[in-house]
Amino acid sequence: xxxxxxxxxxxxxxxxxxxxxxxxxxxxxxxxxxxxxxxxxxxxxxxxxxxxxxxxxxxxxxxxxxxxxxxxxxxxxxxxxxxxxxxxxxxxxxxxxxxxxxxxxxxxxxxxxxxxxxxxxxxxxxxxxxxxxxxxxxxxxxxxxxxxxxxxxxxxxxxxxxxxxxxxxxxxxxxxxxxxxxxxxxxxxxxxxxxxxxxxxxxxxxxxxxxxxxxxxxxxxxxxxxxxxxxxxxxxxxxxxxxxxxxxxxxxxxxxxxxxxxxxxxxxxxxxxxxxxxxxxxxxxxxxxx
Amino acid sequence: xxxxxxxxxxxxxxxxxxxxxxxxxxxxxxxxxxxxxxxxxxxxxxxxxxxxxxxxxxxxxxxxxxxxxxxxxxxxxxxxxxxxxxxxxxxxxxxxxxxxxxxxxxxxxxxxxxxxxxxxxxxxxxxxxxxxxxxxxxxxxxxxxxxxxxxxxxxxxxxxxxxxxxxxxxxxxxxxxxxxxxxxxxxxxxxxxxxxxxxxxxxxxxxxxxxxxxxxxxxxxxxxxxxxxxxxxxxxxxxxxxxxxxxxxxxxxxxxxxxxxxxxxxxxxxxxxxxxxxxxxxxxxxxxxxxxxxxxxxxxxxxxxxxxxxxxxxxxxxxxxxxxxxxxxxxx
Numbered sequence: 001x002x003x004x005x006x007x008x009x010x011x012x013x014x015x016x017x018x019x020x021x022x023x024x025x026x027x028x029x030x031x032x033x034x035x036x037x038x039x040x041x042x043x044x045x046x047x048x049x050x051x052x053x054x055x056x057x058x059x060x061x062x063x064x065x066x067x068x069x070x071x072x073x074x075x076x077x078x079x080x081x082x083x084x085x086x087x088x089x090x091x092x093x094x095x096x097x098x099x100x101x102x103x104x105x106x107x108x109x110x111x112x113x114x115x116x117x118x119x120x121x122x123x124x125x126x127x128x129x130x131x132x133x134x135x136x137x138x139x140x141x142x143x144x145x146x147x148x149x150x151x152x153x154x155x156x157x158x159x160x161x162x163x164x165x166x167x168x169x170x171x172x173x174x175x176x177x178x179x180x181x182x183x184x185x186x187x188x189x190x191x192x193x194x195x196x197x198x199x200x201x202x203x204x205x206x207x208x209x210x211x212x213x214x215x216x217x218x219x220x221x222x223x224x225x226x227x228x229x230x231x232x233x234x235x236x237x238x239x240x241x242x243x244x245x246x247x248x249x250x251x252x253x254x255x256x257x258x259x260x261x262x263x264x265x266x267x268x269x270x271x272x273x274x275x276x277x278x279x280x281x282x283x284x285x286x287x288x289x290x
Numbered sequence: 291x292x293x294x295x296x297x298x299x300x301x302x303x304x305x306x307x308x309x310x311x312x313x314x315x316x317x318x319x320x321x322x323x324x325x326x327x328x329x330x331x332x333x334x335x336x337x338x339x340x341x342x343x344x345x346x347x348x349x350x351x352x353x354x355x356x357x358x359x360x361x362x363x364x365x366x367x368x369x370x371x372x373x374x375x376x377x378x379x380x381x382x383x384x385x386x387x388x389x390x391x392x393x394x395x396x397x398x399x400x401x402x403x404x405x406x407x408x409x410x411x412x413x414x415x416x417x418x419x420x421x422x423x424x425x426x427x428x429x430x431x432x433x434x435x436x437x438x439x440x441x442x443x444x445x446x447x448x449x450x451x452x453x454x455x456x457x458x459x460x461x462x463x464x465x466x467x468x469x470x471x472x473x474x475x476x477x478x479x480x481x482x483x484x485x486x487x488x489x490x491x492x493x494x495x496x497x498x499x500x501x502x503x504x505x506x507x508x509x510x511x512x513x514x515x516x517x518x519x520x521x522x523x524x525x526x527x528x529x530x531x532x533x534x535x536x537x538x539x540x541x542x543x544x545x546x547x548x549x550x551x552x553x554x555x556x557x558x559x560x561x562x563x564x565x566x567x568x569x570x571x572x573x574x575x576x577x578x579x580x581x582x583x584x585x586x587x588x589x590x591x592x593x594x595x596x597x598x599x600x601x602x603x604x605x606x607x608x609x610x611x612x613x614x615x616x617x618x619x620x621x622x
């Protein structure tokens with residue numbers, strides 16, 4: 001009785017939040033879907049009409065689309081690779097006892113708090129700039145030709161910038177997971193004849209599986225929609241060399257004022273994100289089961 | 291095979307010295323139990339032998355070879371941890387086979403050895419399960435299985451039964467004793483439970499404050515404790531310690547009488563007292579008696595003995611069963 005009662009009460013109390021969230025999510029999605037079937041250009045107001053799948057056709061056959069798709073996947077994959085491998089490495093380092101551990105940990109986590117636009121501008125103007133940048137100065141002091149990072153390897157530069165911002169997140173989560181590893185297990189493995197590499201492969205890494213899954217899932221969600229870093233550094237260029245799906249939609253909607261095609265792009269992005277999510281859950285989701 | 295010698299072993303953690311020059315001889319095939327109150331250094335001593343801690347001073351010799359600076363894996367010892375320390379992501383079979391895999395043994399040989407160990411330990415039906423799906427006693431057996439497949443020269447047990455419930459503990463105690471009989475390998479067993487020590491050990495090492503108080507067979511320690519601490523620690527319920535006039539009569543600072551060494555009577559006897567609590571177990575009767583001029587005393591009678599709260603009883607320590615201790619706590 002009591003449980004039935006509390007269940008009903010719990011539902012009643014949860015419902016405003018759930019309904020609000022539903023509206024919050026459903027209304028924009030529905031409007032995007034609606035716009036994606038309209039011929040709707042802001043330069044020609046009042047001319048909206050139903051066009052069927054024409055917007056989708058335009059978006060998907062746009063020569064920029066396959067490039068943007070490949071860039072999106074490379075951006076996500078590259079950043080994941082750097083943050084997961086680097087995060088495990090950094091977490092193991094930070095897990096060792098050393099003097100000033102607290103301050104070093106705090107500093108290591110700091111990049112995550114810097115806004116994407118700010119960090120991208122700092123990278124662009126103070127580090128990667130071919131004339132004023134730190135990297136150019138280092139190159140020159142060795143007598144080498146400075147690299148113009150953002151124009152000669154734009155996507156790689158953006159991957160570095162984004163990975164720099166996300167590395168602390170991965171490090172933090174992996175570090176907490178490392179700290180929860182029972183030291184008895186490591187000692188038992190040591191007595192069983194496992195060396196440091198074997199202990200890492202057979203004991204530490206499986207223990208980290210769940211934390212790594214969380215890192216990969218969360219990062220993927222956010223990395224599919226990287227935008228600010230691209231806008232303030234390369235503006236998607238040169239050409240389309242660093243345009244991802246999110247930036248392509250932006251150029252459609254706000255540079256070409258084509259709301260219809262941009263909406264179609266948004267729907268395509270949602271579908272792509274779901275495909276990626278299904279693959280990810282299939283591959284690594286079992287790590288989340290207890 | 292499994293002879294271990296400790297020579298003046300000292301362990302310091304920073305300033306604090308926790309093991310004060312321990313000398314100990316463990317013969318091949320012996321079942322040695324380290325027993326003592328918590329914080330006495332018994333686990334540290336075991337970890338020193340295992341190689342999980344570095345010795346600050348002194349030598350550890352295993353099979354005639356100086357092992358003081360050998361890494362744990364090369365000492366040919368296997369350890370069973372209090373927390374079992376099973377690898378949670380591996381099946382039971384892979385847990386047991388892990389040390390063999392690390393030794394580079396081929397798959398078929400590992401499989402055969404794991405099957406053999408599982409048979410001894412009744413784990414054959416559980417080989418595919420993960421440790422999380424096993425009961426406490428089964429996990430304990432997996433940990434033992436992981437130890438026996440290596441065929442070590444000695445087994446080290448660090449309070450292996452303290453996470454089990456009472457009934458299971460008695461069972462596992464028997465199983466470990468049987469295992470020792472069949473394998474005839476040296477075993478070193480750490481516990482704070484003197485019942486475990488008395489029932490399993492060939493040789494008990496009583497530790498206190500990082501020093502060995504006494505080494506001997508269970509009955510040697512029971513009959514001839516070297517000092518007050520060992521006398522009080524071995525035996526359950528603990529020995530009654532009496533000071534003052536009664537002790538002076540016997541020419542000692544303290545006299546000790548075990549609860550089972552009293553003759554009880556309703557009519558007459560050496561000590562007269564009032565029963566505080568009477569515990570009737572059927573097989574035994576424990577009386578907590580407030581003896582005049584002596585203080586609280588616990589006495590045990592075999593079988594049933596009529597006594598209730600407030601009754602007057604007489605206790606007479608048995609002839610020749612009274613332990614006498616000098617002012618330094620050593621037995622006289």
